[in-house]
Structures are given as C-alpha cells and as structure tokens.
Amino acid sequence: MVNDNFLGRFEFGEYWNPMNETMPREQLEKLQLAKLQRIVSYAYEKSAFHRRKFEAAGFHPDQLHSLADLDRIPFTTKDEWLEEQKRYPMFGEMLTAPQELATRYHATSGTSGRTPLRVLDGRKDWQWAAEMWAYSLYAFGIRSHDIVYYAFGYGSFIGFWGSHYGSEKIGALTIASGGMSTEARVKQLIELGATTLCATPTYVLRMAQVARDMGIDVARESKINKVVVTGEPGGNVPATRKMIAESWGAEVSDIVGMTESGSCFAFECRHHPGGTHIMEDHVLEETLDPKTGERLGYGERGERIFTSFGRGFIPLIRFRTGDLVVRVPGSTCTCGRTWDIYQGGILGRVDDMKLIRGTNVYPSSIEAVVRKFEEVDEFQIVITRENGIMDEITVEIELSREAEERFTVVSVQLAKDLADAHENLRFNITQADCGSLPRYELKARRMKDLRGI
Numbered sequence: 040m041v042n043d044n045f046l047g048r049f050e051f052g053e054y055w056n057p058m059n060e061t062m063p064r065e066q067l068e069k070l071q072l073a074k075l076q077r078i079v080s081y082a083y084e085k086s087a088f089h090r091r092k093f094e095a096a097g098f099h100p101d102q103l104h105s106l107a108d109l110d111r112i113p114f115t116t117k118d119e120w121l122e123e124q125k126r127y128p129m130f131g132e133m134l135t136a137p138q139e140l141a142t143r144y145h146a147t148s149g150t151s152g153r154t155p156l157r158v159l160d161g162r163k164d165w166q167w168a169a170e171m172w173a174y175s176l177y178a179f180g181i182r183s184h185d186i187v188y189y190a191f192g193y194g195s196f197i198g199f200w201g202s203h204y205g206s207e208k209i210g211a212l213t214i215a216s217g218g219m220s221t222e223a224r225v226k227q228l229i230e231l232g233a234t235t236l237c238a239t240p241t242y243v244l245r246m247a248q249v250a251r252d253m254g255i256d257v258a259r260e261s262k263i264n265k266v267v268v269t270g271e272p273g274g275n276v277p278a279t280r281k282m283i284a285e286s287w288g289a290e291v292s293d294i295v296g297m298t299e300s301g302s303c304f305a306f307e308c309r310h311h312p313g314g315t316h317i318m319e320d321h322v323l324e325e326t327l328d329p330k331t332g333e334r335l336g337y338g339e340r341g342e343r344i345f346t347s348f349g350r351g352f353i354p355l356i357r358f359r360t361g362d363l364v365v366r367v368p369g370s371t372c373t374c375g376r377t378w379d380i381y382q383g384g385i386l387g388r389v390d391d392m393k394l395i396r397g398t399n400v401y402p403s404s405i406e407a408v409v410r411k412f413e414e415v416d417e418f419q420i421v422i423t424r425e426n427g428i429m430d431e432i433t434v435e436i437e438l439s440r441e442a443e444e445r446f447t448v449v450s451v452q453l454a455k456d457l458a459d460a461h462e463n464l465r466f467n468i469t470q471a472d473c474g475s476l477p478r479y480e481l482k483a484r485r486m487k488d489l490r491g492i
Contacts, residue, residue: 053374055177059320060376067377068106071323074348076103079112082354085135088123089354109325110334114344115358117299121156129157133353136161141352145197147298158197160301160352165204167349168302171321172205172294175306178316178374179265179292181235183210188233188263190224190242192480193217197298198270199237211235221249228261235265240273240283241483247286248416248439258288269294269303271482272403275315275384278410293384299358301350305381312372314380321349324379325357326366329389340365342389343381361389393422393488395430398464402486405434408456414442414449417476424490433467437476446470 054060062070080100082089093099096113103111123131130138143160160168181187187206191199193215206213214231216224225246228236236243243266250257257263266289268274274283274293284291295315296303304322305315317324325344326335335341343362347355364381371380387401394400402420409418417437424430434457438446450468457466477484 053178054376055174056320060174060378062320062377064377067319070320071348072103072106075106075109075323075346076100078346078348078351078354079103079356081135081351082356086354087132089133089356091132106323109323109357112357115356117156117359117361120299121154124154124157130159130353134159135351135354143200144195145200145298145301146195156298158298158301158353160350164301164350164352165201167321168201169204169208171302171304171318171349172201173208174205174318175292175294175303176202176205176211176267177209178306178308179267179290179294180309181206181209181211181265181267185209185211185235185265186214186231186233186262187211187235187237188214188216188224188228188231190216190221190228190236190238190246190480197296197301198239201296201302202237202267202269202294206237221246222253225250225253225255225257228263229255229257232262234262235267236263236287236289237267237269239270239479239482240268240276240279241271241479243268243283244279244286245478245480247283258286261287263287264289266291267294268292269296272385272387272406273483274307275386276403276407276410278407282410282413295381295385297360299355299360300345300347301353301355304345304347305384307384308372308374308376310372310374312374312380314367314371314382315384316369316372316374316376316378316380317366319378322347324366326364329361329363335366337367338365340386343385363387363389391486393432393486395422395432395464398462400432400461400464404460405457406485408460409434409436409453411456412436412449412453414438414445415453416473417471417478418485419471419476420486422486422488422490430490431467432464433469435469435471435476437471437473440473443470443473 083100092113098111141159142162145158146155189199273279280291292307294303295305305317307315323346326341329342343360343364345358363386367380367382369377387403415436416439419435421433454466454468
C-alpha cells in the first residue's frame with residue numbers, strides 16, 4: 040500500500056523541459072547531430088588524447104555530416120582510459136582544460152587491487168550534471184514541496200552527488216546524511232518527515248531491515264512515499280523492486296548513471312513504462328553487438344555505446360560501457376516523451392556473465408530469483424572449481440531471525456527455482472549465520488569467482 044501523501048503530487052506538469060522531452064524524432068536527431076559535431080570538434084581541438092585517437096583512425100571532425108557518419112569515430116574503452124592515466128598520471132591527456140580549472144573529482148569504486156578510474160569536472164560540467172538529474176527526479180514526481188533524503192556517504196564515488204544538486208535545483212529540501220549510522224538515518228528521516236529516499240537498492244532494503252530490528256515499520260511510521268534507486272542493478276529487478284516498495288510503502292524509480300558519464304543518462308518516469316527513458320537531448324546512445332560491433336535495432340539485446348554532449352572537461356565519445364540493454368521506442372510509455380527507452384533498464388554487463396558448466400549466468404538473473412523469497416535478508420554467490428575440473432556455484436543465504444528454522448524448505452525451493460531459470464544448472468544452497476554476510480551502502484559485490492585463485 041502506498042502512503043496517502045504520494046497522491047496528488049503532480050500538480051505542476053509532467054516535464055522538466057517540455058520542448059525537448061516531447062520533441063519530434065526528426066527534430067531531435069538534428070539537435071543530436073549539431074551537439075555531436077560541436078563536442079567532437081571541441082575534443083579534437085582541446086584534447087591531445089582525442090586528437091591522437093581520431094588521427095590514428097583516419098577521422099577528422101569535418102567528415103561528420105550526419106548521424107550515419109557516427110561509425111567513422113573510433114570507440115573509447117575503459118581499459119584505454121585507465122592506460123592513459125597510467126601513462127600520464129593522474130588524468131592522462133584527455134583533459135581539454137588545465138587541471139587547475141576543475142571543480143569536481145570523482146573516481147570509480149574500482150576492483151580490488153586495481154587503480155580506479157579518475158574523473159574531473161569543470162563548473163559547466165557540474166551544472167549539466169545537476170540539470171540531467173533534475174530531469175530525472177522531476178519525471179518521477181519530485182517537487183519543491185518534497186523533502187529528499189540521501190542515505191549516501193558522500194565520498195569520491197559519484198553515486199548521488201549529482202542527484203543532490205538536481206534535487207536542490209528543483210527546490211526541494213535536500214538532506215545529506217553523510218557518515219551517519221543506519222540507525223541514525225532511520226531516526227532522522229522519520230524526525231524530518233522526509234518524503235523521498237535516495238540510496239542504492241541494497242541499502243534501501245538494509246535500512247528497512249535495520250528499522251524492523253529497531254521496532255519501526257517505515258511503511259507506516261515514515262512519510263517516505265518515493266524511493267529513488269541507482270548505483271547497481273536491483274531497481275530494475277521485479278522481485279527486488281517489489282520488496283523495496285512493500286518495505287517502504289512507496290513508489291520506486293530506477294535512475295541510471297555511471298562515473299564515466301559524470302551524471303545519470305536514463306530515468307524511469309512516474310508512469311513506470313517497464314524501463315528507463317534515455318535523455319536523448321543530452322546524450323547519444325547506440326546499441327551494438329558486443330562481439331561483432333554490428334548496429335542493432337529495436338528489441339535486440341546488445342551493448343550500449345555512450346556519447347555525452349554536456350561533458351567538456353573530459354569528453355566521452357563513443358564509450359563502450361559494457362552494459363547490456365534492449366532499446367524500444369518511446370511510444371512504449373504513455374507519458375508523451377519521444378525519447379527511446381531501455382526496456383528493463385540495464386540488464387547486466389558483458390563482463391558480469393559467468394560460464395558455469397556450459398550455462399551463461401548473470402548476477403542479476405540470480406537476484407531476480409532470490410529476492411522472491413521474503414525470508415532471505417541477504418545473499419552471496421560463490422563460484423569454485425572442484426579438483427581443477429568441475430565448476431560449482433553456491434548461493435549463501437542469510438535468513439531473517441524469524442525464518443532461520445525454515446532453511447530446509449527455503450533452500451529446496453530456491454535451488455529448484457534457480458535451476459528452472461538457468462537451463463537446469465545445479466545450484467548449491469548454504470545457510471550463513473544471521474548478520475554474517477557483508478552489508479553494502481554503495482555498490483553491492485555479491486559474486487565471488489574463486490576459480491583460478
């Protein structure tokens with residue numbers, strides 16, 4: 040049940056930027072071409088990195104006459120970006136302006152033992168990032184009368200930084216909870232009468248669990264009626280989404296961004312179209328076959344390639360994200376936006392796929408099954424190789440205190456459901472002690488591949 044004060048909150052119109060959000064496709068493509076020509080020329084003139092890339096590929100900005108010429112521009116990869124940083128510490132030669140003019144520094148959460156990707160933004164970049172987030176939050180129904188609560192640590196990981204400034208741009212009272220404990224956050228958001236909660240899907244659920252242990256039913260005792268999630272898969276996983284909505288008595292919106300882009304780039308509007316609108320006036324997105332590079336059409340699953348129109352300090356042009364998506368027309372949604380949609384949001388990552396005894400397995404597909412079991416508070420996936428030959432996949436589950444004695448019943452059904460969803464692949468299910476599995480405020484890392492370690 041959704042809190043009553045969720046109703047009637049859309050009295051100020053549907054769109055943050057009505058003209059751009061409803062622009063006819065032909066006009067939109069002309070706008071995209073003009074912005075693409077501008078950012079490509081700027082990168083060529085100002086960035087030694089991009090000039091080298093373009094010249095090595097035999098490309099010059101003057102060759103860009105239509106969007107059909109996009110294939111002339113070489114891709115940029117994350118590994119290439121990291122190598123550039125290594126060659127010319129700390130930021131490489133991607134910058135278009137002196138480092139002294141930067142106003143923001145962010146870094147990826149990184150992989151253990153690996154140097155994180157470092158990003159700088161200038162003042163105009165950050166104004167653009169706030170504008171992108173204002174689009175997204177406004178589309179979900181956040182207005183100036185809302186109180187928006189950020190359960191986020193405000194470190195160098197970009198996370199909800201841009202969202203915070205987007206919320207302020209809308210005029211909402213915006214609360215930063217910083218390094219507070221989960222218990223303190225639960226108490227504060229209730230005390231302040233917060234109407235909107237912003238956090239990762241994992242941490243939103245964690246807050247509800249902690250509140251339950253404190254004897255607080257946040258669906259009844261808080262005024263939260265909107266939950267914005269980003270930073271990891273979950274908001275687009277139906278079972279996880281349902282659990283969040285029921286725990287908080289609130290509507291849920293999935294907003295998608297990444298450190299490399301400097302902001303969000305797709306959002307779910309209040310009409311819940313089953314996916315996220317691509318902000319096509321600010322970004323150019325392509326969907327390609329990750330192996331062949333062939334351009335894919337509507338309804339085909341492929342890798343998203345990202346170009347930013349608003350990021351000038353470090354231009355991002357034809358960046359291979361590794362994200363898997365299925366693109367569908369904007370008409371799929373009833374909101375009137377002409378922008379295309381990623382059906383189901385980000386479906387996974389090319390490099391997240393694990394091959395287990397001939398079966399492709401994605402963390403998000405496992406989560407989609409596990410989260411259907413209300414008894415499960417937390418879980419972890421462990422992949423091993425027995426005797427150097429046989430791959431095994433184990434899902435460790437931590438049950439709520441009330442359900443600990445039901446492990447046998449839950450594990451049998453969970454193993455069956457996971458097998459049914461993965462071509463009869465056998466999953467081992469083990470029980471972890473209550474409170475023993477890691478809890479995450481930022482990106483959850485639930486899969487451990489121990490093969491070859």
